[in-house]
Amino acid sequence: MDFFEVVHSQRSIRQYKPDPVPDEMIWQIIEAATRAPSGSNLQPWIWWVIKDERMRQIISKAVSARMASTEAREQRLRDVEAMADTSRRTMMVKATKFIEDIAVAPVFIIPCLVGVTSPVSDPRSLLAGSSIYGAVQNLMLAARALGLGTVLTTFNSFMESTLHEELQLPPDVVPTSIIPVGYPDGQKFGPTTRKPVETVTYWDEWGSVLPR
């Protein structure tokens, strides 16, 4: 597939077929992930692939429990109210539905930071993200090139204890996202809704919207 076609048609897939994904395709998208740059080329990552049904159910239940909590419901309500446009509200409704179905995806990939040590480099810092999320993007683009759906979730942010205690993730390893992988069920790839590029680009002086 053409590079720009992949980039312009990548979108978050939230409905998956339960059909298994061949291991070769998983290797291929992780291989693509590892081509991304990282600070000093240290490649501080482990790509944790979860196919096991029991393990996926544990993650799924942690997500559902969180979403059902009063705190999370209130946060979602505030989020939706803050949304000016209908398309974003629709997205939130879809996202909620997706959460209920997350375990349908046959594979989860959890990109983890390893060996990034405080205080020289804090694995919880913005800069640590520069050594992993580019690779995550490569992985998701490669999946799209192969016809596989993904969505970048940060469910890890509220289920670290589940990952460490129930799924035996070592304590010094930092999960950075939880990415379902599978064949899209009905949902089509791209195009996506974005702010016009002219509204998010400044040239030289901050606020200057046109090049000199």
Place this chain on the structure above:
Amino acid sequence: MDFFEVVHSQRSIRQYKPDPVPDEMIWQIIEAATRAPSGSNLQPWIWWVIKDERMRQIISKAVSARMASTEAREQRLRDVEAMADTSRRTMMVKATKFIEDIAVAPVFIIPCLVGVTSPVSDPRSLLAGSSIYGAVQNLMLAARALGLGTVLTTFNSFMESTLHEELQLPPDVVPTSIIPVGYPDGQKFGPTTRKPVETVTYWDEWGSVLPR
């Protein structure tokens, strides 16, 4: 260009020709950047493009000053000593040379986080990185597809005061990297050196290197 060819031949370019880059190409790579996902599709970014010679010189001098400082020299020595393999030492030497020449690149792009507010979402946190570094990777891949070189630097980490005070970056805006953009001078794209994918992938149980 084929998607996988772009991904597998992207590499950090550290020697640039001073030739100008057409504005249309800059628009095109930023457009590609904005196709990446961000949390709740909020697209919390401004792509700050710096072509102005005086502004690039200010950044360049801040980099040089930092690199010449005793502290930074000692850190580099420690870094190089910690490097087991020759290829990484060579990379460090090249990186030092590159730093001296950084202003040769005709364009710098500084991807900035805007509107990400503490404490709900801390713009200095790892998770904030998930809403910008994927887009940064799209930008660098798109550049490579067009024959333009880039390198992801985190020079911003030590020159925030310069950006805010001398280049009038507003105080609530967080720069996430500084990316030179230009035509490669001599250096060729890909292939790159990476750990074998089998050594950075676990399946189901942490530490399990083969799928079941």
